[in-house]
Structures are given as C-alpha cells and as structure tokens.
Amino acid sequence: MMAKKILALFMAVLMALSLTATALADVVWEPRNSFYETHHSQCTYLGRSYYANGPDGFVTLWDAPGGSTVAAQYENGTALSVYWTYKNWGCITVWEGKNREEVSGWVPMEQLYLIYDHISFEEEYGAYFKPYDGQFDGSGLKDGDEIWIWEHPLSYGPKDTLKISPDWDFLEQLQGSTGSPSVFSQTYTDQNGRIWGYVGYLYGYRSFWVLLENPTCDGIMTSCIPEVDGLITSGEIVPPRTPVLPTVSYLPCFLVAGVVAVTAVLLVMMKRRRKSS
Numbered sequence: 001m002m003a004k005k006i007l008a009l010f011m012a013v014l015m016a017l018s019l020t021a022t023a024l025a026d027v028v029w030e031p032r033n034s035f036y037e038t039h040h041s042q043c044t045y046l047g048r049s050y051y052a053n054g055p056d057g058f059v060t061l062w063d064a065p066g067g068s069t070v071a072a073q074y075e076n077g078t079a080l081s082v083y084w085t086y087k088n089w090g091c092i093t094v095w096e097g098k099n100r101e102e103v104s105g106w107v108p109m110e111q112l113y114l115i116y117d118h119i120s121f122e123e124e125y126g127a128y129f130k131p132y133d134g135q136f137d138g139s140g141l142k143d144g145d146e147i148w149i150w151e152h153p154l155s156y157g158p159k160d161t162l163k164i165s166p167d168w169d170f171l172e173q174l175q176g177s178t179g180s181p182s183v184f185s186q187t188y189t190d191q192n193g194r195i196w197g198y199v200g201y202l203y204g205y206r207s208f209w210v211l212l213e214n215p216t217c218d219g220i221m222t223s224c225i226p227e228v229d230g231l232i233t234s235g236e237i238v239p240p241r242t243p244v245l246p247t248v249s250y251l252p253c254f255l256v257a258g259v260v261a262v263t264a265v266l267l268v269m270m271k272r273r274r275k276s277s
Helices: 002-025 034-042 118-128 170-175 227-233 247-276
Strands: 044-052 058-062 070-075 079-086 089-096 101-108 112-114 146-149 160-163 184-189 195-202 205-211
Touching: 034 079, 070 089, 070 101, 118 184, 118 205, 146 170, 146 205, 160 205, 170 195
Parallel strands: none
Antiparallel strands: 044 079, 044 112, 058 070, 058 101, 079 089, 089 101, 146 160, 184 195, 195 205
C-alpha cells in the first residue's frame, strides 16, 4: 500500500515537472538590460520585427531611453526585433558573433520601419478570413517531408519548415487526427484560389500559415529579391550609411585625454621646479 502511494506521488511530481518545463519553454523573452530590469513594470511586450531606418542612414542602440552609452549601431535596412517598448522607445535584442552574445539596446520607434508580418496581414485581410473546416488532408505526406510555414500568404518566402518525423507529431497536430481538433483555426483564399490555413501556436512555432493543398510547396517559386531593396529605392527607407559614433560617445575619451594631458603638464612643471631648486 505504501509502495503504491510512493509511486503515485512520484508520478505526480513528474507530471508537475513536465508542466513546468512546458511553461518555461513559452516564457516571453526578457533582455539583460539594466534599464529594462528596473522599469519592466512600465514596459509593454511587442515582439515584432522592423528595418532600421534612421535619418542619417543608421540607427544607434542606447543603454537606456535617452541614454548616453552606445550599445550597438546598425545600417538602415538591417532587420531588428523589438521585444519591448517603453513610451516611444523600443528595446532591441541582437545575438552577435560566433558565440551569439546578446546585445540589447534602445532606439526611438520613429527610427524603425515595420516589417509586414502576420499582424499586418490580418489587419488588411482579416475580413476575408473564414473558420477552418477540415480542408487540410496531408494523407500523401511521409516522414522526411518538410512542410513550409509562412509569416503570411503574401510573404516573399517561407519563414521555416516543419520536418515530419516519428519524433514530432506535426502532421497529426495539423490533421487533428489524435482525438483533438486541428491546430488550424482560420483560412484565407488568395487571388489564385489557393487556400491557406493559420496556426497560432505549435511546439514553439507561433503565428504562421500553411498552403493547405500543397504544404511542401512543390513547384512554387519564391522571390529572391529582398523586400528592403524595394523600400530603399521607393524612398520608404533612408539609404544606408556606415554608422558614425555620436559626439556624446567620444566625451569619456576626451575627458581621459584631458586628464592625461593635465597630468603630463603638472609632471613637467614639477620636474622643472626640482631642477631650479
């Protein structure tokens, strides 16, 4: 009897740990930034991507809104992710270098150009969405096939792929064949008559679309022309320029140089006094 109780308790603990792991996997990203850490209650989560679009051809990321220390700089047209906002400032996080070190900083939102995403698409075409009604078959798919997932049906290319394998039941989740409804919630029919299905969340993948009748997109060509080029030539984005550090960033160097210069003068004067005495 005691052994059964212990076993039941052990299983309960395992279940609780599994739920905790799932919750931790979905925690919203928070930057390692001192200003954010002290003002996080006043910040609003955004989680959208933008192109750098500073008036001088680049943007400067500061340690804090209106701060004085430069965290990083990026030429216009660079895609940047804004995870949090504070008033009219956005907190950007980039993982740099071979070791993928985190760089977080703040930039005025007016110096960013929103990248058209699934939210933009819904705002423009949401009136044409319809509830999902089992249009996805997927019966011809097999292990090793890759299902293309798109930011929205007007994307230049897929954002990622879901590879069907015995280890992940992507296909079953999309089909809804595990006793639960399909993860598709809405559909959209494009100008070519193709039906797309929207998924809000699936194993860490958020807010994406799948071409229901051709999920592996066989024979579909995607554009190789970066969207940002057209935005620059159309004048939507200021042409990029190599970043130049702002004057305020040189101030510490000037102060150090000034101290060194004054110290050198004082040493020379003291040396002369000693000789004269």
